[in-house]
Amino acid sequence: MIYKFGEQLVPVTTEEWETDQVPAVFVTDSRHADETLAKAGIIYENEIQVAKIGFCRLENQQDCVVGTLCIPKLLDVLGSRYRMYFFVNRSNVVIVDDEDFSERLIRRIQQKKTHQGETKERFLYNYISEFISRDLEMLVAYERRLLRMEEDVSQEHTANFQTKLMPLRRELLNLRSYYDEIMDLTKELEENENGFFLKKHLKYFGTLTDRADRLMSRTSHLLEYAQQVKEAYQAQIDAKQNSNMQFLTVISTIFFPLTLITGWYGMNFKDMPGLEDGFPFVVVLSIVVIVGCIIIFKKKHIL
Incomplete structure (x- = not known):
């Protein structure tokens, strides 16, 4: 045509x-x-x-x-x-x-x-x-997706978070490289090395360079925002893991002395004190240990 x-x-x-x-x-x-x-x-x-x-x-x-x-x-x-x-x-x-x-x-x-x-x-x-006229609208859509993902993280709705974030980051990386290439291309047009373009019209290419630069800056900002959302997600995962480890630590701390007591009285030596009638004493001692651990954890705000 x-x-x-x-x-x-x-x-x-x-x-x-x-x-x-x-x-x-x-x-x-x-x-x-x-x-x-x-x-x-x-x-x-x-x-x-x-x-x-x-x-x-x-x-x-x-x-x-x-x-x-x-x-x-x-x-x-x-x-x-x-x-x-x-x-x-x-x-x-x-x-x-x-x-x-x-x-x-x-x-x-x-x-x-x-x-x-x-x-x-x-x-x-x-x-x-x-x-490139519709690209700004597309980047706004990316920003809204990241906002929704950040809100989901704050509400602990993190199912399939990684599978949603990783493709989004790859797309933004591709777009950033693309806008960088467009910016270089329009800069070279503006330089007019061969003199094929009229000098008074080179302003058009300068305008295109500015637009590509703004799109690339917006994309870089979205990549930084995606990294912040990822860090927020990772912080929440770490907090959950710390909570689980804390719970396991409490359980282990309570049962370790009980294991020691039951192991001691389970040896059944011939001359062991309380061998014949020591069961009530062991039960009371175990209860005292459990209550003591709970009191200590409460004072340290672990429970």
């Missing part, structure tokens, strides 16, 4: 574009990428392999700027991602996308934006800002 630059992104046919040769956005797939790049006047000697894109980055070449995007899906951050190339020269932008993600983004830009793509800088700004 070809979209002519202007206040509105107007789709044009190949024949119309070849007649006018106006700056445009080309959206294609990897099968037709070489043909489309040649049409747009972009030379790229490396092999285009959309499926192997693993991260977001920008590469400045002599004749063009080459970028790769690896965008997490909001409903499945740890799962598959949207992957695409974008190429920019002095006139045109080419997007290579084997899914319909870029087409959907452009349709959303057409529906929401008044100034859709007067220049390639404005188009790239709209394109990148559109696929």
Whole structure:
């Protein structure tokens, strides 16, 4: 698909574009990428392999700027991602996308934006800002999940806590790395090493860098909050274990002297005092030991 630059992104046919040769956005797939790049006047000697894109980055070449995007899906951050190339020269932008993600983004830009793509800088700004536009809402949802988990911990509802927290932390770690990559990519666009962008329009890329920086900071804050929730959970587990150990200590302290007494009088030596009539004495002694232990534990606020 070809979209002519202007206040509105107007789709044009190949024949119309070849007649006018106006700056445009080309959206294609990897099968037709070489043909489309040649049409747009972009030379790229490396092999285009959309499926192997693993991260977001920008590469400045002599004749063009080459970028790769690896965008997490909001409903499945740890799962598959949207992957695409974008190429920019002095006139045109080419997007290579084997899914319909870029087409959907452009349709959303057409529906929401008044100034859709007067220049390639404005188009790239709209394109990148559109696929991160819902991320703040997603991070707010993560914050609410952590708040609920913290409330559950405070109410001692800790069933399956670890199985809930660990995937959440992995997702946030993935998102933090992703926003860091986006921030680096937009910074390189702003640096304009090849001079393909007008200086007065570089502010668009600076705005994108600030947005990615805020998203990354928010994600880092959520990771710290997740760690605090985990520590609160661990503190509660430790408190329960200490309580159990304290209970076992009390039981052991009470029964240790009783074991000693019963062991002593269970030896049945011939000349042992109280061998014939010592049972009442042993019972009384055992009761005295138990009561004494309880009194000591009460004074030390153990019971």
